[in-house]
Amino acid sequence: MNTNNERKSYRIQNLSCSSCAKTYEANLKALPNVVDAEVNHTAAKIYITGDATIAEMEKAGAFDNVKVRDISERKIEKESFWKKKENYPVYVAAVIVLISLILSFNLGEKHILPTIGYLVAIIIGGYSLFITGFKNLIRLKFDMNTLMTIAVIGAALIGEWQEGATVVILFAISEALERYSMDKARQSINILMDVSPSEALIRIDGAEQTMNVTDIRIGDIMIVKPGKKVAMDGIVIKGHSTINQAAITGESVPVAKGINDEVFAGTLNEEGLIEVKVTKLVEDTTISKIIHLVEEAQAERAPSQAFVDKFAKYYTPAIMIIAVLVMLIPPLLLNGSWHDWLYQGLAVLIIGCPCALVVSTPVAIVTAIGNAARQGVLIKGGIHLEEAGHIDTIAFDKTGTLTEGIPVVTDIFPDDNDSLIKAAALENGSQHPLASAIVRKAEEEQLSYQAVTVENFQSITGKGVKGDIEGKTYYIGSPSLFESLGFGGDERIETLQTDGKTVMLFGSDKIELIIAVADGLRPEVTAVLKELKQMKLNTMMLTGDNERTGQAIGRRTGLTLVHANLLPEDKLNIIRETRKQHKIAMIGDGVNDAPALAAADIGIAMGGSGTDTALETADIALMSDDLKKLPYTIRLSKKTLKIIKQNIAFSLIIKLIALLLVIPGWLTLWIAIFSDIGATLIVTLNSMRLIRLKNK
Template structure:
């Protein structure tokens, strides 16, 4: 890389991975410290994904200095993950063990020889210093800056407890706060594991054929157009197209599909999937940083950084709540002794208990752990949820609108009936197919495919003056004669009326759920062609499940009312809207949003883009093969499988319930403990138990989201 391009990339920014975050507050401090480094213009920390984005130029050594208060380890985004020590052997936890042993020994000596005896106090003091050393450093720095957070609260409480002679309780506060932080660290690590496991799915090397030689290359050195050789039982290292061989591929890692998929020549395959049977040669189509797996990991990590509405509320609340607790504790410690001759020792003790119980640990951790866990679980099951806000929106859904073609149906229409009223069937079929060649309409492919299967030569026909009649059909001159191809509506406008026998035939085919297209001139109808789009096997089951969950289902389609009704009844949707142009779908979605606060639109991520964008939650089908779906949808079902939808709603609802439970419980336990101050029942022991108990419960409650499955 030239010096100029290196300078340019530094200015543009670089992403680093961070190891050792214990809490959201530590992430904020680290972000502040990085911004102050020389050469750094801006920095953004993603706590959920344990990453920092730095705009400007700096070094890993400088970044580690900025994170030295938490002993953070930094590595480049592309570097291999550093193997972590097991939870029990982590340095932070070893300090807790030593501190706890000292506390227990000191307590035992105190019980044997009395608390006034000198050694217990020394033991308690040692326990406080060993277990709370890093806490004091952070807390005192914050106190000097008048910045009040959990560390500040705990530091004041521990020093205060020591000053009034409550050494044992001070040491207990240190240990239990350290345990609380360890639990938070453990739960976030557990939640992140689902994404870290995705990173390890694809091999780091692949067998590549270049210049008739087979060489093993690192994925960073593999180029687009390289031929990758994948043996049975091997995982694919890169995305590509099969150029030789046939095999079944297990795509569960990307799409969540449990059943392996057969791949033949020209089929797309993804990095991280498993080749089960045959030998495949795959032409690489994307560099390693652009593979579908890389995009999923990147998007999920970005999603984990996005704050859910409830998290934004908690953060805003904690900003005012923590200083308020400090003020309240100070007033309770000072006012009764000064104004009402209260005992200083007793009221300072009560003030310290308020500081401990007021610590917002449980509240702050209540939402991020739940959001990160839910998004990670979804990713492992082939569902990409692009942020906490979309997770919460999906949990609130009461109505879902479905595009019909390619969503409720397979999206591969086939010709089912051909009825002719003049000329030879093959001749009319050839005229219709020749006109349809100029169209982008989904049904055109069915007619062209039928003509090719029949062996018709479409190039023999001269097509001129091609014109698309929006939403109705086509007009073109074939062999110097003007023909129209389109819906019955178009021919009603052209002919004013359609013969009753033809109308009956059209009506019969439409009742069977078929779309009827007419070939004719300005004066007569020459042929009817019925095209049908096969319903997905899972559609009825999925709609049934959603209806049972209390979700209203609406089908939106550009097809005629009869065809739409036939398909709608088969799948069991609550409401059917037919004859819709793309702008009509957008209007209808906006109308639904007026009635309901939250509306989802399910489509293929390319068509119906305006309706997907306007909905509260845009859900794209088959995201694994569509860059557009990955980039534009709020939620992408990576497999072309609707059955992932009820699971997504179930997970989102569960996450929403858990977030609400966590916030309510955290606030309730604080309120109850604070009320105990009035009769003087709040001791430091109760305060510590309440704070630690709340943190433990909200953490374990959030981790229940790992258990949610289909």
Template structure:
């Protein structure tokens, strides 16, 4: 959990220091300015002097040297103002970072700390950490669910916005999974707990996002390396400004020592150091609030520079559940579908469930006798004294040309076709397919608008089905009949061609390809441990519609980071140029430093305004 500094600790010393500063102006006493410096600058001096002792020259070291120097040359008043302004900038910076992290605090508030549990036949109100796997929670309408679990009694609508970012409530009933931090809106539920409090989905999200926000992105690592060399250079420049004019040009020592101190202040890399982290923290927090878990600043930056995205088919571009798309009845027998479903109920074929579901509204009173499954062909059985067959062309002795043409037509659409018949004739056709998600084509179009040059479908399915899915979704390239190792090989090939490549999959059978891609993006991170562990980015709601939002957020983050770094360096250079005519003062220096710091912070906070409009609801 992110600690929040108490109000009094953050603002008391600043307020007291301000009072001494005002008193110093009223009574014109240097002792009052000295008190303002000591009280307001204590945290700064504590760090700055320690760093100076270790020869670790950072922005606090520079400020400490500048303020001590101002006191030595008698500029108590300006030294006090510099301390106050620096303290104000630190407080505002802390407030901005708090605001950027608010999304995580909001997630924390969603997770209840206690729940009503049935244990040994008694109802007990227990703290979340005392609830065990296997306990039964009682959740009333309007209550938050405290633990991950499975519904064992009751139905309701559940608002999962805290987990998936999807504000539209979903129906949940017996045997459905529910998550801690979600809201039970309608019915009374009994839920069997399946995870301990530290293992719940929301706990993992909070932990992963906090880790991600703390991780340094490549641009931040660059800034840190730059600051490491930049700071000693600024100290050297300040020494030269203070010493060279008096020694070689007869200028006044006090005037040019003052200028040297101003160089130290204006040279503080505050804005440069804060330019990247505030943007990264804000973007990752905004993503989490919208159901996109980004596991680090490096992945956020990489996603913003993607040139190509590869997609798995099943469960990614498609819904992952086979359905009957076409039922062609060549007879007048209205019971044919029911007969076929009765036969399929005896089958272990993966598509049988789709046919049974299609016929669920029909009477279920058929008795199947002498059932036989023929490997590679289909099934047979006797229903009401007649032998029926359901399978592929190989199961039948003779199939009319017109029927074969219809089968080919359906197969070209990426559908698996089964023929139903008896020992005398062909009775009908059943076409089954894994339906394309309604949003897939819009998502692909939006990605192309955002500048993704190549979209690729990688699937283990046959080429005809893959081509049909590609036509329906609009992807640029198709690679079919791939084994997991083939997908891995192809991802490496794409990286060689495009540099940065993302792989979007379900996080299970696509794990090798997800790991090899520049950015691995998993579908359905909510409740899927594999997705949370394997992927670099997880779309918590099992829907592609968040992918364009993720790319847009990443690109906006890269843009703002570049703006912040440029602003920081340009403003520093402009302020340093004031040294040439001798116009640089401590006041101007601290205003320039604080002003740019606030500017880059506010610019980073603009990432909170990037909305999930890409969901295209």
């Protein structure tokens, strides 16, 4: 039979644990027309290469009541935790156990009626557990299902029917808690998926009609009315409005949008009616990329998770060996009771279930990454989340990161409009950012520089430009250009540079104008750097600007270190050298600083909502141009690391205490299962605290 090698994605529900995910993945790969399959448990997605119907995929996951739906189905069926079908057998079993307990009090524990009740409860509540457990036992695969199956059957064989039935119910509750915790952790992604509308108003041949976003094509004209959400990424071609971009950037302050401005799917049009030309298909929109990247990030194994998985791999077999020794050594060598020590050994088996330990890391990672996405910070994997918590140094690019990226004229000596008109006319032919600052200054002063004719315009690489005006050659550029021309310097040049300004000179056979240009600092920079300093982080600036300008900015902002006069390769070398002794993060615009971003332990891009490059090259992207999100990201990373350590330590200590109860013979099946359920619940609730961490 022919197979289709296209890779398709589907969303799934009800998959309870990472161990079940591995089983489900194996079952999918065994389907006749499936070439390959991958299960992303944390994102609740599967990827199928080949052909398989939804019915076949659900049958492969029938052991865990897995439901499969098409990736294009945006709405998630929200089912109450208490109304989930897989919980019904547990309710029935719990009622039967309760009735059996009442009967045992009245008729005696050894009476046949309560015993039958416990047996029925074990069968009803543990049916799916036993099916999976027996299959694993045949394959000699000892996971939590196998251990629980052995423990429950063993309890029944030694006459502990009541505890065997109770263990089944408590284990089912533990499974439900794990499933519930992952569903809660995924909520941030579900919210993101609901942000963007599924339909849009499109103008076709002069008529307006509502279309599903999957049918909209690039170039279509979308009408967005006030109070409506933007359904697709595009460019405004008519109208003006303010757009709330909180869904993308995490910022609730609306942004003014006019003709030729970019708008994003999932953002809210607050005021005016705008017409938008669609520039991306629905699967390529910024919100779609964010959802995809966050889902992939949540699936990546963090270093601590890799440690836990490796530990659990050896932990369970070790506990099984201990359980066998507990069952055999006291009766054989110490004249202990076979019943008592078989019972103790079965309880030890339950301790071998590493539920709390296994769930300790992924719930924290998924919750943290999801919370960050809602705050406008895209963290591209658990490894980057953990790494950010270890950094002790942050390197900043200057232009566009610490500064606004828009140079403005701050000083002109002397105040001569005729010379400024000529300077602006000359710079009007240049593409340099500093040139645009002089042109803007002339426009602010309403000077008619366009009327001036410039002939023989020529760029002087790295220094400035020259051209003829009214038969006379004029120059505008750096002080070094005029030094090479033999013109004397001016003491004001050094003073302006010391103030952190870039100086440009204009003249013909002498200096006629001294123009100081500065790229204004972002208003939040000083407060952000102060907060980072309080967090015991070193801060450095890497800039191609001159030493005086760099040092001036360093003094104003409180930077620990300033490196100036740098070429791109110099930035790269500084990052590499710093990494030898420190954990360093580099923050830049994601384009010009790509080599340095890649070389750092963590690359952080500013303004990810406006550039695909930032999303692709950086480990972390701040979706808005807001540096205040940087301290939040570091705090989130550090708190996540702290919670993961707490969870792992707590899980292991609870297991150790339970094991030590074997020595005096105090360990019971109840204590064993409660230690597992209690630990699972506590580490889950501890991880959920990350939801509350907000950007200040």
